[in-house]
Amino acid sequence: MAATINQARTSISKMFNGEPRSYTRFNLAQNSDADSSQVEMKLSTDVDDEVGNPEDGQARVTYTQSPLRTYKNICYLALGTLVVFILGYLVGYVSHRKPDVASTSCLTASTVPTVPTVPSKEDQDEGLAVEALPSLSWNDITNLLEQKLSSSAFSTRFSDFSLPRGVGHEAGSDGDIELANKVLGVFKDLNMKSWNDKHIVKLPRPSSDNPNKVLFGTEEIGTPKGYLAYSEVGNATGRVVYANYGELDNLSYFDKKIDLKSSVLLLRAGKISFAEKVANAAKYGAVAVLIYPDPDDHNFVGSTELYGHVHLGSGDPYTPGFPSFEHTQFPPAKSSGLPTILAQTITADMALKIFQKMGGDLAPKNFKGNLVTTYKLGSADNMVTVTVSSTLAEADIHNIFGVIKGSEESDRYVVIGAQRDSWGPGVAKSTVGTTLLVELASAISEMVRKDHLSLRRSLVFASWSAGEYGSVGATEWQEGYLSSLNMRAFTYINLDGVVVGRTKFKASASPLLYDLLKNTLMQVKSPFHAGKTLLDDYTTSRDWETPVLEAMKMDDAAYPFMALSGIPSISFRFCEDKEYPYFGTSLDSLDHLVVSTSSKHAEFAVAAANVAGQMALRLAHDHLLPLDVARSGAEIRKKVIEVNRHVNQFKSTLGLNSTLAQVLSVQWLNSAIGTYGRAARDLQNTIDNSDLEDKEMCRIINDRIIKVEHNLLSPYVSVRDAPFRHILFGSGSHTMEALLDHLNALKQSAPESDEDLFRNQFAWATWTIQSCANDLFGPIWAMDNEI
Structure with missing residues (x-):
């Protein structure tokens, strides 16, 4: 700004006298010349500030002023001064005027931030504010x-x-x-x-040379074109058993009725994924699964083929836990979610042929679909052979x-x-x-x-x-x-x-x-x-x-x-x-x-x-992320309450007859969810009592919010072995659901139950929730360390 005004002054001065009339500092000395009144002016420079006045002999800049100044020149001088003043005022006003920007609130976020015009390089050097465009309300x-x-x-x-x-x-x-x-x-x-x-x-792609087949005894039922990606390949023969949708409740119906080991399960599509059907069948010892679209769920022509996959997971199952980039060193690894049994889709027409040949007891009422046939469970001599061929490319x-x-x-x-x-x-x-x-x-x-x-x-x-x-x-x-x-x-x-x-x-x-x-x-x-x-x-x-x-x-x-x-x-x-x-x-x-x-x-x-x-x-x-940490805490609390109820039932059932029942305590799990609740309230209190127009404060608060979901991933299992590590929505021994299932198995003295493993699961759940609550508090010095 100063440079602009000085430049204007210099230009006007040169217009009238050819030399500048303004100096930063000057020294006056009377000249002895009697013919004129001569004033000697010594220019002051920045160097003077450091080394003092110049000694005699240094170069001087002088000019001579006539004692008789005309009235015309005086008028020019006054006019020039006025022009400089007006020009300087206008430049200063335009350069320094600040935009009127409406204030915004982090809580309501009723407006969006304005879009600034791009400043020129000169404006950036001067640090000038820029004009803002009108803001938009939500x-x-x-x-x-x-x-x-x-x-x-x-x-x-x-x-x-x-x-x-x-x-x-x-x-x-x-x-x-x-x-x-x-x-x-x-x-x-x-x-x-x-x-x-x-x-x-x-x-995986179906093999064109070896088509998939289904036989009932020695009679070919069909060669389906549909397929289930990632199925095990080969041949399997077993007693065919109709098991509705293949849900665990459906399969538990056969307890003490029909041994499902080495069987081929005939299942309806729907309710749960193909992968879950196959995984459930494998738990019960089946060797193969056939899945068909029942007209009760799929109202289309009986020759329609089904396609899908049976990987109980997501991503490339041959690179579990790491990406399949071009330069990845691919180890000989497989996902634990790959099935170990054969799986194949068949058409409704093929399923009808199988039902018409099956014997055994009538299926329960809730198993019945809408094929024009009698739904039976199958007899011991109803043998089915399944052939699945595919190639990995x-x-x-x-x-x-x-x-x-x-x-x-x-x-x-x-x-x-x-x-x-x-x-x-x-x-x-x-x-x-x-x-x-x-x-x-x-x-x-x-x-x-x-x-x-x-x-x-x-x-x-x-x-x-x-x-x-x-x-x-x-x-x-x-x-x-x-x-x-x-x-x-x-x-x-x-x-x-x-x-x-x-x-x-x-x-x-x-x-x-x-x-x-x-x-x-x-x-x-x-x-x-x-x-x-x-x-x-x-x-x-x-x-x-x-x-x-x-x-x-x-x-x-x-x-x-x-x-x-x-x-x-x-x-x-x-x-x-x-x-x-x-x-x-x-x-x-x-x-x-x-x-x-x-x-x-x-x-x-x-x-x-x-x-x-x-x-x-x-x-x-929005200034603050509209993610509700209190609502997430309510879902965690529901699971903790459920665990409390099951633990109390376990203790009342076994009591002194179980060492685990004597030592098992929900104190620390309850304390962990209590800490989460206090952290959520502390976050809200921080929001209510902070200057939320402060961008740094908003970012600090958002950091606390963002971490909640990620901190519910269990740190106690590997991504390779248990990729879905979320304790509420994941799958594996680290989840709250697995904890409840294991508690029921212990209550029934099931052979697969393990007290030491259960106590580890209990500790994993407790400390995952506690760690999430600690991080929700924010800085390390703000964490609740009562636990």
Whole structure:
């Protein structure tokens, strides 16, 4: 600023006299010349400050002033001074005027941060403030999103991502790669930072030389084209037994009735995943499993083939616990979730042939399906032979990513993902989700570019491959970047299968997201009833959670994010009472989706996009993350109460007859959940009594919130042996559910029970909860050390 004014003064001075009239300092000395009044001026320099005045003999700058100054020059001088003053005032005002920026609140987050204009290099050097664009309220944001997500736009985009009839897009195929390039092209057109993450995985394919077969005695039942990936290969013969859906309750029916060892179980598809059916059958000693679609659950032609996988886990089972990157040193390892028995799907027509040949007792009433036959359990001489042949082949799969970066905490991000591959057309399974993914990316990108939307945190859009094989692409990505995702990826929103019906809305999620989901349902317009919100559809129930929420299943694409990586996750869908019957078949087509939604698939897709978009924007927009740690604590408390009840029953049943009953105490487990409750209240107290417009304070509070889900991953088991380490939602001996099961086994003196192992499990659960509570308190000096 000073330099600008001096330059103006110098220019004006030169206009009138050719020399500057202003000096920093000067010394005056009278000259003895009688003809004129001469003033000698000695320039003062910066060096004078250090070494003093110059000695005699140094160069001097002088000028001569005439004693007779004209009135004209005086007027020029006055005018020049006035111009300098006005010019300096205007420059100073423009340079130093601060923008009027509305204050924001961390708690309410009713406005988004403004987008500053980019300062010039000179402005940056001067440290000047920049003019801000108008801010958007949260209502502005939701209204903009709603305007940009239209059914017509969805239909157009849907056509772009639908491959021609007969062109498959199984993982690693040409069709899969074609779709990957389309998604990548959209991200690039939107000027998003985008990239391709390639993995080399082993995928099983049916053998063309040795087709899979099923024999009843010596008679061939059929050679099914459908298959179950990761099944054991070979031949197995055994007594065929019909066991309904293959749930543990179904199999326990045969206790003391039929020995299931060395049997071939005939099971209906549905209720639980293929992998869980096969794992349950293996527990009971079966040698093979045949799975068919019963007309009671799958109302389609009897020749329809089923496809799926039977890996009780996710990701490439031949690289358990580590990623399948190109330069990975692949050891000879296998996932513990791979089945040890044969598994094969058959058509309903093939199952009917088997039923018609079976003898034995009638099946119980709750086992009966809708085949036109008598449902029997099978007799001892009903022998079935199963042959499964497949080959493992390496395949390149590609995960495609695009990111909209945040303005303040770009290193924190929400991941929104959708499966891209499928067996068959996969319209409901993958095409709808992929379409929603790119539509959301397009809408939010436009809001940032044109509508001045500024997000604090980033949004990562991910298109996964090999989802049909058990979330292989998504899991391999997580395994490759586990340390990078910790404390950075704080929520995953899954878009797979979001539109499969027209009467209900269902969701499965981490408890941390329950409150956010409820608030979102309060704002999204219902596609069921005009003029209502989605939450209004459940006002007849006191508890909205009961009709909406359900447990997250292992075959849910969001499951590994929560149980493997400790990232709060959510899946949701518009659906019917019964499961969508066409997944994993050649019938997952647009025609069947149109029928299932009464031709309103585009409207339901828009509603689904609004649910996902509003949740993502709220997570990226608010000062404080809208994750409810108290709600998560309530779920932990429910499990602790259940453990307390079982321990009390165990003690009352065995009493002095059991050493374990005498020493077993729930004191420390109760103390751990008590510590969590105090930590949650302390966090709320910190929020209530802090300056929440302080960015650093908000980040410290958010750090405490982000860690909760991750800290519920048990540190006492390895990722390789037990990848799903979450003590509430995972699987393995470290979980609260395994603790309860083991307690019941001890109560019944079951041979597989082990007191020492149980006490270790009890300690693992206690200290996992306690450690989570300690970290929720924040700094090490704030932790509750009473335990």
